[in-house]
Amino acid sequence: MNLDSTLKPVLTVAGEYAAHVDAEGRFPVEAVSALAACGLLGLTLPERGGGLGAGPQEFAHVTGELAEVCGSTAMVYLMHVCGAMTVLAAPPPGLPSLTADLAAGRTLATLAFSEPGSRSHFWAPISQAKRNGGEDVRFTADKSWVTSAGHAGLYVTSVLSADDPGTVDLYGVEAGMPGVSVTGSFRGLGLRGNASAPMRFEVTAPDATRLGPSGAGFALMTETVMPWFNLGNAAVSLGLARAALKAAVQHTSTARLEHTGQTLAELPTIRARLARTSLQLEAATAYLRTAAASIAAPDDHTPLYVLGVKALANDTALTVTDDAMRVCGGAAFSQHLAIERFFRDARAGHVMAPTADVLYDFYGKAITGQPVFG
Ligand SMILES: Cc1cc2nc3c(=O)[nH]c(=O)nc-3n(C[C@H](O)[C@H](O)[C@H](O)COP(=O)(O)OP(=O)(O)OC[C@H]3O[C@@H](n4cnc5c(N)ncnc54)[C@H](O)[C@@H]3O)c2cc1C
Incomplete structure (x- = not known):
């Protein structure tokens, strides 16, 4: 694969819309669709899983090139790759097609970590999951900023573990789950198109949607x-x-x-x-x-x-x-x-x-x- 020729049409689209995305504070749908269409949403996922099998150096190259034309698109892309790599590291058994969907660009991922209570200390969620019978947990997690809010298909969401509140769990929360909502809008100084809005996750999450064993977050x-x-x-x-x-x-x-x-x-x-x-x-x-x-x-x-x-x-x-x-x-x-x-x-x-x-x-x-x- 020639990375630069794969990237070129995406840069053209992202550049074409960048000023509008910024002026109107709207999500860069055209550029994100172009990233999905050429396979770059799967850049760092393994080829056997439908990705392009590239590594950190190619990722830094693509992300930097995107930022040169549209910062909002670059940030959406960065959050997707971070979500995808976390799923790859600990695939939730209850979402068996997730990695393939992320690689193919059918699902856009992001991270829902930051909370109003612990602010930028992303490693320390305040939201507490509770056991909801046998193999489900229930949590209400208010997240202060979620890039691609309302546009992503997968939110990798952090909570204090139901099994040991001194530890953190990450869940793969799909956009269609009942109780997932965008609770505000994003009007930032910059990166105005990346939809970094607050969200609430008031959900029942099966253990099988957790990434890794309990406490691995x-x-x-x-x-x-x-x-x-x-x-x-x-x-x-x-x-x-x-x-x-x-x-x-x-x-x-x-x-x-x-x-x-x-x-x-x-x-x-x-x-x-x-x-x-x-x-x-x-x-x-x-x-x-x-x-x-x-x-x-x-x-x-x-x-x-x-x-x-x-x-x-x-x-x-x-x-x-x-x-x-x-x-x-x-x-x-x-x-x-x-x-x-x-x-x-x-x-x-x-x-x-x-x-x-x-x-x-x-x-x-x-x-x-x-x-x-x-
Ligand atoms: C455009 C944008 C997109 C974002 N997207 C996401 C996302 O997708 N997912 C997500 O989870 N979050 C996201 N965030 C949130 C982000 O990661 C931070 O959590 C948020 O910007 C912190 O803002 P705050 O006001 O809570 O900072 P505060 O925590 O209040 O920090 C205020 C100041 O205190 C300093 N400070 C705090 N603690 C320490 C310390 N221990 N030592 C030294 N200095 C310290 C900080 O550096 C900062 O200068 C996004 C933020 C922005 C701006």
Whole structure:
């Protein structure tokens, strides 16, 4: 498979609708359909299960390329892959065709982890499942932000375990189950099309829809979700940064001060700022590639890359998109350069859990020999 030629038509569609998706705050249905049609929703699922059998490096590439044209589409894609990889790690026996449906793009997945009570501490749901007779649990879980809310077919949902309330369980909750509802709307500063609305899951869930054995949720979140999410989220951040910088270089290289005969890029302060921000982006991109390679072939250093890659990329994207705004002046403040969209979209990455500041704390604990979740 030639990944770039598979991706090309998706990028065309995503690019065509990106400005409307942002302006209207509407879900990028066209781009998500295009991703499903060309098999990319199954990118990282094994070929024997109907996927394309690719790994973290290809995933980071695709996610970053999507972000360069439409941040909302890239985030929807990232959440789908995270949901799909969690299902792959612990397929719920009661949903036997799920992996094939995710691979074929018949089902869009997402994660319903964050709760108003524990805020960005996604690993610590407050919602409590209770035994409902023999092989079912019942829970009411209010989730504060769910990307693709109302559009996904599968919500990987976290609750405190009915069997041991000190542990976490993940359930595969299908959109059609009674008691699944979107309880608000999403109007964000950026990523305005990704439908990250609050949801309520007031459901009876069979044990057979749980991912893994009872109490396995925390390990799935930290060992499966975190590597894929942090890597993909980093790729989104750097894709947005790349798009902003390209637009800034293009604008400053062509916009002229007619009375001096210079382009903006001929001003030493502007070209120096472009140089500095470009080098920051190059350095973070090199780190992202190293992190992706490490996640693809894990060793003792991989946990640090998992913690470091998202924080570094999120903060690099904040700086690069800010610099892109600055060197382009009022032209960037208006919408025709699209830089302000990349600037707004890039502000989401560092507040998405695990937040950049939480990751710095975890990374600091890891390098000083303290327990990360202690
Ligand atoms: C566009 C978007 C899409 C999202 N999609 C999803 C989704 O699909 N599924 C999902 O489950 N969630 C999703 N979220 C929620 C996200 O993952 C976070 O849970 C949410 O953004 C946290 O917001 P908050 O106001 O609760 O942050 P708070 O937890 O209140 O954080 C406020 C500040 O405190 C800092 N902070 C908190 N704890 C610590 C600590 N221990 N050390 C240092 N600093 C700390 C944070 O870094 C932040 O700067 C999404 C969020 C956004 C913005």
